[in-house]
Amino acid sequence: xxxxxxxxxxxxxxxxxxxxxxxxxxxxxxxxxxxxxxxxxxxxxxxxxxxxxxxxxxxxxxxxxxxxxxxxxxxxxxxxxxxxxxxxxxxxxxxxxxxxxxxxxxxxxxxxxxxxxxxxxxxxxxxxxxxxxxxxxxxxxxxxxxxxxxxxxxxxxxxxxxxxxxxxxxxxxxxxxxxxxxxxxxxxxxxxxxxxxxxxxxxxxxxxxxxxxxxxxxxxxxxxxxxxxxxxxxxxxxxxxxxxxxxxxxxxxxxxxxxxxxxxxxxxxxxxxxxxxxxxxxxxxxxxxxxxxxxxxxxxx
Numbered sequence: 001x002x003x004x005x006x007x008x009x010x011x012x013x014x015x016x017x018x019x020x021x022x023x024x025x026x027x028x029x030x031x032x033x034x035x036x037x038x039x040x041x042x043x044x045x046x047x048x049x050x051x052x053x054x055x056x057x058x059x060x061x062x063x064x065x066x067x068x069x070x071x072x073x074x075x076x077x078x079x080x081x082x083x084x085x086x087x088x089x090x091x092x093x094x095x096x097x098x099x100x101x102x103x104x105x106x107x108x109x110x111x112x113x114x115x116x117x118x119x120x121x122x123x124x125x126x127x128x129x130x131x132x133x134x135x136x137x138x139x140x141x142x143x144x145x146x147x148x149x150x151x152x153x154x155x156x157x158x159x160x161x162x163x164x165x166x167x168x169x170x171x172x173x174x175x176x177x178x179x180x181x182x183x184x185x186x187x188x189x190x191x192x193x194x195x196x197x198x199x200x201x202x203x204x205x206x207x208x209x210x211x212x213x214x215x216x217x218x219x220x221x222x223x224x225x226x227x228x229x230x231x232x233x234x235x236x237x238x239x240x241x242x243x244x245x246x247x248x249x250x251x252x253x254x255x256x257x258x259x260x261x262x263x264x265x266x267x268x269x270x271x272x273x274x275x276x277x278x279x280x281x282x283x284x285x286x287x288x289x290x291x292x293x294x295x296x297x298x299x300x301x
Contacts, residue, residue, distance in 0.1 A: 001175045009177030010196040011212035013204065015135025015170050016243035017068060017158045020142070023231070024152040025054065025127045037100045037159045040131075044109040047130055054128045055111035056104070058120055061268035063260040064171060065134075066097075071169035071250050073097045073161050077285070078251045085253065085299045087288045089281035096161050098277040105270060105277065112271065125149045133158060135171040136239035140208025143229050150228070155235040158242060168245040173212065210239060217243055255295060259288045 001009035021033060026043075029050045034040040044056035059065070070077060075093030079086040104110050111129055113119045123129035124146045132138065142153060158168050176192045178185060194200045201211050205222070216222055217240040227235045253259050266287055267280035275283075285301055292299035 001177055009175045010192050012174045012176055012196050013137060013209040014212040014243065015137055015172030015210065016239055016246055017072070017133060017135055017169050017171050018138075018235075018238050018242055019131055019133045019156045019158050020138060020153055021131045021156055022124075022127050022129075022149070022152050023154045025130045033156050034159050035157070036163050037161055040159045041100060041103050041109075044104055045107065048107075048109050051128075054130060055123075056109055057131050057133065058111040058113040058115065058123060058129050059104075059271070060110075060112050060114045061264055061271045062115065063263035063267075066263070066267060067252075068169045068171040069097050069101070070094055071247070072158065072167050074167070074247075076250065078253050080251050080254060083297050085292055085297045086301065087253070087285050087292070087299060088301050089285045094281060095278075098281065100161075102270075102277050121145050127152070135173070136210040136236075136242065137172060137208065139227060139229060139235065143208075151231050154230050154233055155227075155238050157238055166245050167247065168242040169250075170246055175212075214243075253288065253292070254297065255288075255292060258291055259284070262287055262291075 001007065001011060019034075025031075025047070026033060029047055031043050031046055032039070034043045040056065047054050047056055067077075070089075070093060073093040073096045075089070075091050075097065077087060077089045077091070077094065111123060113123060113129070120129070124132065124142070125148050127149075139155075143150070146153075160167060176196060178188050178192065182188055195204070197213060201213060201216055205211055205216065211217060211222075217236075222236050223240060224234060225236050226232045263284060266284035267277065269275040269283075270277045270280040289299045289301050
């Protein structure tokens, strides 16, 4: 965690993305596991036709998921140079995402359910939500929140925008930093180092965290760990590969928290009205530019 050449914290865990899918459901309806997003749309249609109560995924509009999808698609909507900021959702990568995801919205192939709700857990458990594309920290949440579906689910690489592609993205992650006004800086740093780069990593991995350290990701013990929940699959191999395929040139806004808070008022309308995703992103862009300028940034689009 750095600002220029100054390090002010260490990453604690990360969220390279993967697609979790319900193998039991896919096998029942003879659906091939999609390797591209075009195949994903085809799978969504086949599943919903076979069982109108089942959906390929849930999505009622989520800012973090949307930015992760844009990241993987090659879109770089945010550019930050000190107080100079650019917000632009009209590049080729964004168009890839909106054109594909719009089909799923228009054809009502996504369960209109928000994540982390009772309905979401129920859908993951009973097979009416058949995939979940999210960060590699998710397995522990399956074990604790969807225990009844143990053995039904598997992990797979994130579908690609281009056949044969090797691109992923991050969804989530955390760090520990040292504030300037903190006391006992030496002791604080010793703990940060222990938790994020030392022996404490293993403690967190044992509890389901996905490490941010390459040494841990590439270790034989980590790579060969089996996941009983996923039918004995060595899922960390998929997650570590995903981590190596995340482009490092992505930026978030200095006021990303605010931008995310207005997502449902802009992009979210595409899920409940005739507004398209592309139009929603344009509204999100305009509102973010306005806010940034009001806060003293120089924001262009």
